[in-house]
Each structure stands twice: as structure tokens, then as C-alpha cells.
Amino acid sequence: MKQGFAVIGAGWAGCAAAMELARAxxxxxxxxxxxxxxxxxxxxxxxxxxxxxxxxxxxGAYTETLRLIKLAGQDPKELILTLPLQMRYPAGSDxxxxxxxxxPAPLHLAWALLRAQGLQGADKLALMRFSTAMRTxxxxxxxxxxxxxxxxxxxxxxxxxxxxxxxxxLAALNTPPERASARVFLNVLRDSLGxxxxxxxxxxxxxxxxxxxxxxxxARYVAQHGGAVRTGAKVAALQILPDGRWQLDGDAHYDGVxxxxxxxxxxxxxxGVHDARLDKAISQMQAFTxxxxxxxxxxxxxxxxxxxxxxxxxxxxxxxxxxxFVFDRGQLDASQAxxxxxxxxxxxxxxxxxxxxxxxxIAAQLAQVLQRPALAQPVWTxxxxxxxxxxxxxxxxxxxxxxxxxxxxxxxxxxxxNDERTQDYxxxxxxxxxxxxxxxxMVHTGQAAKQR
Ligand SMILES: Cc1cc2nc3c(=O)[nH]c(=O)nc-3n(C[C@H](O)[C@H](O)[C@H](O)COP(=O)(O)OP(=O)(O)OC[C@H]3O[C@@H](n4cnc5c(N)ncnc54)[C@H](O)[C@@H]3O)c2cc1C
Numbered sequence: 001m002k003q004g005f006a007v008i009g010a011g012w013a014g015c016a017a018a019m020e021l022a023r024a025x026x027x028x029x030x031x032x033x034x035x036x037x038x039x040x041x042x043x044x045x046x047x048x049x050x051x052x053x054x055x056x057x058x059x060g061a062y063t064e065t066l067r068l069i070k071l072a073g074q075d076p077k078e079l080i081l082t083l084p085l086q087m088r089y090p091a092g093s094d095x096x097x098x099x100x101x102x103x104p105a106p107l108h109l110a111w112a113l114l115r116a117q118g119l120q121g122a123d124k125l126a127l128m129r130f131s132t133a134m135r136t137x138x139x140x141x142x143x144x145x146x147x148x149x150x151x152x153x154x155x156x157x158x159x160x161x162x163x164x165x166x167x168x169x170l171a172a173l174n175t176p177p178e179r180a181s182a183r184v185f186l187n188v189l190r191d192s193l194g195x196x197x198x199x200x201x202x203x204x205x206x207x208x209x210x211x212x213x214x215x216x217x218x219a220r221y222v223a224q225h226g227g228a229v230r231t232g233a234k235v236a237a238l239q240i241l242p243d244g245r246w247q248l249d250g251d252a253h254y255d256g257v258x259x260x261x262x263x264x265x266x267x268x269x270x271x272g273v274h275d276a277r278l279d280k281a282i283s284q285m286q287a288f289t290x291x292x293x294x295x296x297x298x299x300x301x302x303x304x305x306x307x308x309x310x311x312x313x314x315x316x317x318x319x320x321x322x323x324x325f326v327f328d329r330g331q332l333d334a335s336q337a338x339x340x341x342x343x344x345x346x347x348x349x350x351x352x353x354x355x356x357x358x359x360x361x362i363a364a365q366l367a368q369v370l371q372r373p374a375l376a377q378p379v380w381t382x383x384x385x386x387x388x389x390x391x392x393x394x395x396x397x398x399x400x401x402x403x404x405x406x407x408x409x410x411x412x413x414x415x416x417x418n419d420e421r422t423q424d425y426x427x428x429x430x431x432x433x434x435x436x437x438x439x440x441x442m443v444h445t446g447q448a449a450k451q452r
Pocket of ligand 1: 008009010011012013014031032033037038039040041053054055056058073202233234235236258260262265293294295314388389390410412413414415427428429
């Protein structure tokens with residue numbers, strides 16, 4: 001018999017959960033409060049241009065995300081630009097130039113390190129020692145500490161910290177190294193730098209908007225399998241019925257519900273259930289602190305083109321250089337010629353500058369470090385700050401699993417930690433997707449148990 005399940009939220013976690021339920025032959029209804037699918041990785045329209053709520057970068061290690069993109073009928077080769085692992089700063093900006101060649105792992109890293117420009121012998125030795133030690137430790141830490149403490153313990157040089165570890169930690173965990181969890185950072189390094197397949201360390205940049213990449217295609221997949229995706233449909237209340245089924249907003253009944261919202265919205269929905277079995281998950285969600293991410297879009301004349309699809313930028317707030325990475329959107333999508341996207345992770349202090357002042361400072365930073373004075377004068381700018389982009393990924397953070405504590409009620413979202421491999425992964429698209437898949441598998445396994 002077909003079982004009916006509801007998924008609340010059509011971010012990447014909810015889309016993954018809905019696809020998995022539909023694939024397994026279940027009737028699924030997705031409720032999404034917004035009009036656009038994708039949650040914190042979605043399309044927005046500004047200045048008559050299709051943008052994203054924030055520039056995203058994926059990794060070759062995002063295997064489940066890539067699998068679902070294909071399952072939904074999309075061609076990743078067409079929709080994603082794949083680049084080898086790299087950390088390349090503009091020439092003359094006192095940065096470094098590190099790029100992995102197309103050699104098998106881990107040879108590709110050794111070769112990249114040997115050839116890297118802008119690093120001294122001492123920096124290269126320190127990096128080599130660090131990666132050998134981490135490989136020997138299986139990329140695991142018995143006791144968690146901050147990323148800064150880990151780097152200090154392994155004698156990483158000031159230059160390496162500034163040009164490699166600091167930006168990598170910010171980009172991956174959206175938390176500054178002095179507050180970020182070393183254990184979670186090592187989990188990311190294990191699946192990228194430490195992976196046995198070179199392709200896991202590739203950097204993937206979407207050429208299309210984020211809603212098109214998966215969420216819209218996921219909705220089509222769900223519909224083709226007999227399910228429904230309702231947009232503009234905010235769920236306000238959840239209730240368990242005496243027969244163990246779940247009721248949404250006092251109306252529709254389901255055999256199981258997956259709450260795939262952000263932690264703040266999940267805590268509020270769960271509180272409304274008034275059941276002590278949910279208290280632990282609610283208090284863990286309420287203990288998270290948010291971290292912001294800002295993306296500044298700058299439109300120039302369509303003839304503008306950078307030498308590379310993206311550059312790392314030296315992050316120096318004391319000089320009002322807030323930008324950490326710049327992407328040339330025109331190299332990804334011809335309709336966006338002349339559009340640059342500058343990313344600032346953990347952007348709380350930068351966002352305090354105010355939109356106009358920050359956009360102005362970023363344009364000036366680009367003009368200076370890329371040595372192109374014209375970049376100081378964009379045609380228009382759009383600054384998008386997501387104040388609750390992710391949770392601060394601090395040491396020993398307690399995160400809820402996918403089981404809520406009540407039968408038929410599952411949690412999915414980048415903040416959950418259940419899947420063995422992504423256990424303690426930072427808030428990323430892959431963590432969201434894996435949590436959705438895990439929750440869907442648990443809800444229908446629970447159902448099978450009930451039928452027996
Ligand atoms: C600016 C920015 C940049 C980022 N950069 C990267 C990156 O480069 N790489 C990377 O891997 N990750 C990145 N991330 C993180 C990544 O986007 C998130 O981890 C991921 O999108 C979270 O997905 P989710 O499904 O768990 O939650 P969400 O995306 O928050 O989805 C929850 C959905 O639930 C809906 N909802 C909430 N309440 C209700 C309700 N009551 N009823 C119905 N619907 C509801 C919401 O509208 C939303 O659509 C970035 C995030 C931001 C904001």
C-alpha cells in the first residue's frame with residue numbers, strides 16, 4: 001500500500017528527502033513557505049538579473065548531491081564548471097598560486113605544493129608535515145579544539161595560515177579559525193585533500209542559478225512520481241493523532257513527516273507539538289549561534305573579463321579589504337557577462353559597515369588588487385547578506401540526529417548530524433542533501449517496521 005508522507009521545506013534537504021521517498025514509491029507532498037524552491041541555496045531576481053541569494057561552490061566530494069542532480073534529469077557537465085583544487089590570488093597581491101594538476105591523488109597535491117608560487121620552503125615543509133600527520137591520524141581528532149589551536153600545534157607558518165588555512169576554514173565552515181571546530185575542519189579536508197580520488201578535491205561552480213541546478217528539477221521528479229510540491233505553503237502547526245499519524249495545520253494527515261526547515265524554524269514547529277520527547281532536539285537547536293555570509297554582485301561593462309573564473313583575495317579588514325573570493329559570473333554564463341560576485345564568509349563585522357559603504361569598499365579592493373582602476377566604478381551593485389546563512393561550527397557542538405524522538409517525525413537539514421560519513425560535517429549543500437536522504441530512509445524503514 002502507498003504510504004503518504006509530508007516534507008516541510010524545499011531547501012536542498014527537503015528536495016533530497018522528497019526525491020528519495022518518491023523514488024521508493026511513496027506518495028509525498030512537499031510544503032514550501034516561499035515561492036522559489038531551494039531555501040538558502042536559491043535563485044533571486046535583482047536589477048532584472050537572475051542571481052543567487054549567495055555565490056556557492058561545491059566540491060567533487062559532494063557525491064550524493066551530484067547523484068541527485070543526475071537522477072533529477074540534469075546534466076552536471078553542462079550545468080557545472082569543474083576546476084582542479086586551487087588557491088590562486090591575483091598576481092602582485094602578495095598572495096600565492098597553488099593549483100593541483102590532473103594527476104592521481106595524492107600525487108596531485110605533492111606536485112601542486114612543489115610548484116606553488118608565493119610560498120617559501122618553510123611554508124611548503126610545514127604544509128607537507130601537516131598533511132602527512134593528518135593522514136596518519138586518519139583525519140581524526142580524539143579531543144576537539146579550535147582550528148587555530150590545531151594549526152599552532154602543528155607549527156603552521158603565519159603565511160600558510162593567512163593564505164591557505166584561514167580562507168579554507170572560512171569558506172568551508174563559515175566560522176573564523178579561532179572559533180571553528182578542528183574536528184569538523186578535518187572531516188572536510190579528509191573528503192577533499194585527503195580523498196583517494198583526485199576528483200573529490202575538484203572545485204565545482206554552478207553555471208546556472210541554484211534553484212535550476214536541483215530544486216526545480218527535484219520538484220518535477222516528485223511530480224512525475226505522483227507526488228506534489230506546494231509553494232507559498234507555510235506549515236504553522238504539527239500534531240500527532242491517536243492512531244500515530246501526523247496532522248498538518250489541523251487538516252491533512254500523513255503516515256510520517258520530515259521537517260526539513262532551518263534549525264530555528266524546526267525548533268518552533270517542534271515546540272508546538274508539546275511533547276517532552278522532543279525537548280533534547282529543541283534545546284540543541286536553540287543553542288546554535290548564526291553566522292552570516294554576504295555576497296556582493298558588481299555589474300560592469302559586458303566586455304569585462306577576469307583572467308580566471310575565480311580568485312582568492314587577501315582578507316584584510318584593517319585595510320577595508322573585506323572580499324575573500326571573487327567570481328567572474330560571465331565565464332560561467334554568457335548572459336552574465338561583466339558580472340562579478342564577491343563573497344565574504346562570517347560576514348558579521350563586514351555587514352556592520354552598511355550596504356553602500358561595503359559595496360564601495362569591495363569595488364575599491366577589486367580595483368587595487370586586480371590592478372584595474374575601472375573596477376572601482378561598477379554600473380550597479382547588489383549586496384545580499386544572509387544573516388542566518390549557517391550555524392557557527394564551534395568545537396564539540398551537540399547537533400540533533402535525524403530521529404526526532406517521536407515515531408514518524410524526522411528531522412532533515414544541514415544542522416543535523418546522522419549519516420556516518422558526514423557526521424559532523426559543516427552546514428553545506430552536501431550535508432543538507434545527505435540529511436534529507438537519511439531522514440527519508442529512516443521514515444520508510446520505520447513504516448516497514450509498523451507494517452510487519
Ligand atoms: C550565502 C550563502 C552561501 C553559502 N555557500 C555555500 C557554499 O559555497 N557551499 C555549500 O556547500 N554550502 C553553502 N552554503 C550553505 C548551504 O546553502 C546550506 O547549508 C543549505 O542550503 C541548507 O539547506 P537546508 O535544506 O538544510 O535548509 P534551508 O535551505 O534553510 O531550507 C529550508 C526550507 O524550509 C522552508 N520553510 C521553513 N519553514 C517552513 C514552514 N513552516 N513551512 C514550509 N516551509 C518552510 C524555507 O523557506 C526553506 O526553503 C551557503 C549558504 C548561504 C546562505
